[in-house]
Each structure stands twice: as C-alpha cells, then as structure tokens.
Amino acid sequence: MGKVVLVTGVARQLGGRFVRRIQRDPDVERVIGVDSVPPEHHLGGAEFVRADIRHPMIAKVLAEHAVDTVVHMNVTGTPIGRGGGRALVKETNVIGTMQLLGACQKAPSVKRLVVKSSTSVYGSAPRDPAVFTESTPPKSLPSGGFAKDTVEVEGYVRGFARRRPDVAVAVLRFANILGPCADSPLAEYFSLPVLPTVLGYDPRLQFVHEDDVIDVLRIAASEPARGSLNSGTFNIAGDGVLLLSQTARRLGRPTLPFLLPTVTWVGSALRTVGVTDFSPEQIRLLTHGRVVQTTQMRETLGFTPRYTTAETFEDFARSRGPGLLPPAVLARTVDRLAGVLAAPGAAQ
Template sequence: MGRVVLITGVARQLGGRLVRRIQREPDVDRVIAVDALAPAHHLGGAQFVRADIRQPAIGKLLAEHAVDTVVHMDVNGTPLTPRSGRASVKETNVIGTMQLLGACQKAPSVRRLVVKSSTNVYGSAPRDPAVFVESTAPKALPSGGFAKDTVEVEGYVRGFARRRPDVAVTVLRFANILGPCADSSFAEYFRLPVLPTVFGYDPRLQFVHEDDAIDVLSLAAGEPRRGSLNAGTFNIAGDGVLLLSQCARRLGRPTLPLLLPAISWARTALRAVGVTDFSPEQIRLLTHGRVVLTTQMREALGFEPRHTTADTFADFARTHGPGLLPPETLAHAVDRIQEAVRNG
C-alpha cells in the first residue's frame, strides 16, 4: 500500500495544482482533497470531500482513510469568493488550523505534516535586520491581518510538534507567491491600475513563483532525499530582490505616493475595489520591505527554485500587464525625473 495524502484548500488554484502533482508521485496510493467549497478546476483522480476544516468532522476523514501525510494549504491572505470577508479568512486560517491539528494529534496514522506559511511572520519594522533567517524573532509581533494569522498558525503547529514528536513537521515560509494564476494579496495589489505607495520609501521585495511553490510543497510532502531533511522551518523565496519602484516600472503602473496619515484613506478605498488584506502589516511591508535568507532551503531541504525573484515578477507582468503606461515609456520618464533631481 502506498501513501495516503490529505490536502486542504484545494478549491484554490494552488491547492488544485498540488493535488494533481501529488497524484503523479509513484509512492502515493490515494489523495484526499478537502475544501468547504467545490473547486471549479479538475482534481484528476483525487477523491474530493466537501468539508470545512473548522468543524470536527475533519478528524473522521483522517481516521476513515488512514491518512499518513497531511498538507495544510488552507492558510491564505485573501478570501476564496467575493462574498467571503476578512473574518471568514481569519477563522479558516486560525480556527481551521486548530481543528486540523487537533484531529491530526488524535490520528495515529499521521506521520507527516506540511504547513504552507508565510514570511509575514517576521513582520516589517524600521529596525529589522537586512536579511531574516528562520530563527530571527520579529522586532514587534504583527498586530493584525494575514501576518497575525500566520504567527498564530505557527504557534499552534509548534504546540502540535511537541505533543506528537513522532510526526515529521515541515513549515514552509513563502515569500509573496506570484504567477499567472496567483491569488495572493500582493497579486491583488499589483493588478491595481495605480499603485499606492508610502511617500519617501522604496521597499525591497522578494517573490516565489507558483511553479516553485508546487515543487517545494511536493518535495516536503515526500520521503526525504539523501542528505536532506523534510522536517523543520524553511524560508522559500527566489534569488534576488526587487524594489517596489522597479516592480511598478516593469508593470507599466504609475505609483501614487501617499504620506502615512493618508494611508487610512487608501485602505478604505482599496477595500472598496476588492483588495482584502491591505492591513497595517501590509502597509509596513510597503514601507520597510522584507528579505529572507534561503540557505536552509537549499542545504537542509535540498530545494533549488527554478525562478529568481525577477523571473517570477516578469512572468506575472507578462500575464497582468501592461498597465496604463508602456513600461519602456514609464521607465524613461522616471529616469529623466531622477536625473533632473540629481542635477538640482
């Protein structure tokens, strides 16, 4: 008998792709795909079970199918449908994770747990280190939004790992996931016709391609390769960084620099057009940026992304650009303004 893998959050594109990918693994016998909503995309030969992970019924699924590997994908910053709000997302992230981990704790068949987390756990502050490593503690814990959700989720995961030391637990802290089908909060932000920015700041950003996200999730859910570990916490990001101004230029999107007091107005306006996680933590990220070190990803996990941060953004831009202005024209105009400022 091969492995039995349960994957949550399969109604989203990333979760659906992972289901189809895991099914191709030769040592996998069955894939149980779980979500509260039926997916619009196909799941191959996986068995779809419509279930809300916030409800105790998830425990029955683990026992009924003798699941040995759980991949928790249902930790997200954006709602799945326009009708869902921030409260629903938070409940799924936090309460859903609590219920799932409680069910895993009681299921003796579970031997591996993979959790999709985020580099949001580090927060963004003016005195942050230039580069975060997995052991870096945030200067200030996130106060709200998806960032706070990830902190709470990881706290529950650490508690589970202490109670079930026999389970190999892997937490993947993804930088901002982008790609043609990405539904992250940053994808929402970059699809705006004009990008609001914080006046006087040009943050450094990192991205991970959705294809690389699928690859590393599949790797973490499988048996360890020789010389690698499939347990622990790992930063996942493409090589290199981009400044927010570079992102805007490559998209052909004009920016709207705002003073910090005006950001509260921008938050209200953006929520009105569907950007759901423009929280204070997102504003801090657009102010101070965030860069993580990925040495552990390569040396311990044994994963090498196929796309750099710049490659990832270029693929996103090809799908969601050009914006209001041709990127070449915008870049030339910005260069002329910068030259004029330097020459006084």
C-alpha cells in the same frame, strides 16, 4: 501500500495544482482533497471531500481514509469567491488550523505534516535586519491581517510538534507568491491601474513563483532524499530582490505616493473596492519591505527554485497584460526624474 495524502484548500488554483501534481509521485497511492466548497477545476484522480476544517468532522475524514501525510494549504489572505470577507478568512486560518491539528494529534496514522506559512511572520519594521533567517525574531509582531494569522498558526503548529514528536513537521514560510494564477492581496495590489505607495520609501521585495511552490511542497511531503531533512522551518523565496519602484516599471503602472499618515485611509478605500487584506501589515510591507535568507531551503531541504524573484515578477506581469504606460517609456521617465532630483543644487 503507498502514501495517503490529504490536502486542504483544494478549491483554490494552487491547491488544485498541487493535488494533480502529487498524484504522479510513484509512492503516493491516494490523494484526498478537502475544502468547504467544491472546486471549479478538476482534481485528476483525487477524491474530493467537502468538509470545513473549522469543524470537528475533519477528524473523521483523517480516520476513515487512514491518512499518513497532511499538506495544509488553507492558510491564505483572501476568501474564495469574494465571499465572507476578512472574518471568514481569519476563522479558516486560525480556528481551521486548530481543528485540523487537533484531528492530526488524535490520528495515529499521521506521520508527516506540511504547513504553508508565510514570511509575513517576521513583520515589517523600520529597524528590521537586512535579511531574516528562520531563527531571527521579529522586531515587532504583526498586529493584524494575514500576517497575524500566520503567527498564530505557527504557534499552534509548534505546540502540535511537541505533543506528537513522532510526526515530521515542515513549515514552509513562502515569500509573496506570484504567477499567472496568483490569488493574494499583493497580486490584487499589483493589478490596480495605479499603485499607491508611501512617499519617500522604496521597499525591497522578494517573490516565489507558484510553480516553485508546487515543487517545494511536493519535496516537503515526500520522504527525505539522502543528505536532506524534510522537517523544520524553511524560508522559501526566489533569488534576488526587486524594489517596489522596479515592479511598477515592469508593470507599466504609474505610482501615486501618499504621506505615511494618509496611507491607512487609502487602505480602507481599497478594501471597499475588494482588495481584501490591504491591512496595516500590508502597508508596512510596502513601506519597509522584507528580505529573507534561503540557505536552509537549499542546504537542508534540498530545494533550488527555478525562478528568481525578477523572473517570477516578469511572468506575473506578462499575465496581467500591458499597463497604462509602456514600461520602457515609464522607466526612462522615472530615471530622468531621478537624475534631475539627484543633480547638484536640485534640493536647494
């Protein structure tokens, strides 16, 4: 008998892609896709169960199908179809995870749990270390938005791991996920015609390609290969970093700098036009940035991304089409302006 894998969040493109991919694994017998709304994309040969993970009925789904592997992908920063807003997103992230973990705890068939988390658990602060490892405590815990949700989710997962030590638990902390089908607050931000920034700051950012997300989730949901360990907490990101100014150049989009005290007002204005999670934590990321170490991803989990951070962003930028300005022209203009400002006597 092969594995029975349950995947949450399959109505989203990323969840649907993972369901279609994992069905091709020879050791997988059945895949059960779960979401509160039917997906608009096909799920291959997977069985779709319409269920809200915030409700106790998810325990019945686990029991009826004798699920042994759970891949929890329904921890996200955006609602499906723009419905429900931030309150529904938080309930699904936090309450949904609590219900799912409670169901897993009572299901003796469950032997492996994979949770899609985020590097946002580290927060973004002016005195952060240059690079976060999996064991680095944040300088200041996120106070709201998706970042706070992920902190709470990981706390519940650690509690579950203590109560069910027989279950292999893998928490994958993804850097900002981008790609042609990316659906995230940061993808929405980069899709704006003009990018609001914080005056005087140029944060370092990391990205992971959605193709690499699928591949590493599949590895984490599988039996460990020789020399690797598919349990623990892992930072997942492409090699290298990009400055926010570099991303704007690659997109061909001008930036509009604001003084830090006024950025909160800008975030409120953006939320009114549909940028869901332009929260204080998102603003901190676009002010101070965040970079994580991925040694454990490579050496312990045994995964090497196919895309670097720069290649990931390049693929995303191509999918969004040309910006207001040709990237080459924008880059020359910015470089020329930077040279003028850096010239001797320019600040006098």
